[in-house]
């Protein structure tokens with residue numbers, strides 16, 4: 638079976654590495670990027686894989702734009718909600734804990750996956766083995782609590798909760814939905830001292846996503862395949 642993936646935040650970091658991995662395995666990617674002026678990497682990929690890669694500009698907080706893209710494409714098999722932002726990294730007095738930054742974190746990390754899944758659901762229903770993967774973080778787990786990044790943690794806890802609700806509502810369509818912690822990854826978000834390269838994380842995530850089935854639906858997985866607490 639050939640698979641068509643839709644990946645958000647595909648221009649850099651884990652989203653870009655996932656895009657490379659999927660294309661390398663011979664499958665198709667619809668790559669969504671917030672800003673197509675910084676897609677140099679993707680543009681290079683496009684010349685190598687032009688029949689397998691389509692690039693669209695889309696902010697995941699803009700559902701109208703996501704719907705327009707959905708209307709313009711054929712069916713898809715896998716949605717990977719990867720786009721995310723950190724916001725304030727510090728404690729409660731971190732100066733980035735402003736209404737605007739908080740709103741951006743919540744709109745991107747919680748509403749973004751919700752709008753993406755809702756906009757592309759009809760296209761996913763045409764698949765024989767439809768799957769949804771939400772790239773979350775163990776920072777959203779109550780068992781990995783700490784004293785910083787208040788709204789990032791809260792947003793990932795919330796998107797894990799959304800994932801469970803989606804898994805319940807989409808069960809009757811045989812759509813499996815799961816959340817994944819990608820590891821600590823050397824990206825703009827993870828920083829240079831993180832333990833995994835984006836390629837290592839993407840390879841591990843790709844394997845898990847490919848074998849995702851209805852029994853896995855509603856679960857939160859580490860990149861190594863172990864279950865994590867919500």
Ligand SMILES: NC(=O)c1ccc[n+]([C@@H]2O[C@H](COP(=O)([O-])OP(=O)(O)OC[C@H]3O[C@@H](n4cnc5c(N)ncnc54)[C@H](OP(=O)(O)O)[C@@H]3O)[C@@H](O)[C@H]2O)c1
Pocket residue numbers: 645646647648649650651652669670671672675695696697698719720721722745749772773774775818819820821822823824825826827828831
């Ligand atoms: N790196 C880690 O250690 C780590 C650990 C746990 C979880 N994660 C999660 O993994 C995912 C990917 O993170 P990363 O490390 O690859 O971060 P990254 O390098 O900062 O990349 C984030 C991606 O999301 C995109 N994005 C942000 N806001 C968006 C919006 N409103 N609409 C569309 N795209 C948007 C960015 O686009 P621009 O280039 O335009 O900004 C970029 O492509 C995130 O959900 C993150 O929370 C990462």
